[in-house]
Amino acid sequence: MPNSITGGCLCGKIRYTVSQPLQNIIACHCTHCQKASGGGASHNVVAPTAAVTFTAGQPKLYADTAQSGNILKRYFCADCGSPIYAQREKLPEVMVLKAGTLDDSADMKVIMNIWTKSARPWMHIDPATECHPENRPAKS
Ligand SMILES: [Zn+2]
Numbered sequence: 001m002p003n004s005i006t007g008g009c010l011c012g013k014i015r016y017t018v019s020q021p022l023q024n025i026i027a028c029h030c031t032h033c034q035k036a037s038g039g040g041a042s043h044n045v046v047a048p049t050a051a052v053t054f055t056a057g058q059p060k061l062y063a064d065t066a067q068s069g070n071i072l073k074r075y076f077c078a079d080c081g082s083p084i085y086a087q088r089e090k091l092p093e094v095m096v097l098k099a100g101t102l103d104d105s106a107d108m109k110v111i112m113n114i115w116t117k118s119a120r121p122w123m124h125i126d127p128a129t130e131c132h133p134e135n136r137p138a139k140s
């Protein structure tokens with residue numbers, strides 16, 4: 001496994017590195033992620049903001065009002081449109097990277113599916129994973 005994980009957008013103007021290992025992917029089937037990704041779901045990898053460094057470019061911000069009512073800041077490449085990461089306005093210490101922007105994610109796997117109640121009927125969801133009809137329950 002490489003020491004640092006790298007990723008970037010389709011056109012290559014935005015590049016980033018993550019200084020710690022990442023393993024778990026959470027697939028979000030909410031309707032906002034479907035629109036924002038152009039796919040059936042977004043595949044998200046949670047990383048501490050402090051571990052992520054942008055080595056090229058700066059993503060553009062779209063401030064989305066999530067179904068929960070909270071502001072979810074969605075960052076994407078202004079040139080090619082690739083979604084790069086999302087961040088809850090109330091949780092700036094965490095970044096939710098889009099797994100498809102990682103250069104190599106061979107060691108990772110989907111461990112959880114959320115917002116399955118709005119999943120597209122043609123999306124396969126592994127029943128062996130942890131599934132939630134809406135957001136994952138908050139840990140208190
Ligand atoms: Zn780009």
Ligand SMILES: [Zn+2]
Nearest residue numbers: 028029030033
């Ligand atoms: Zn979502």
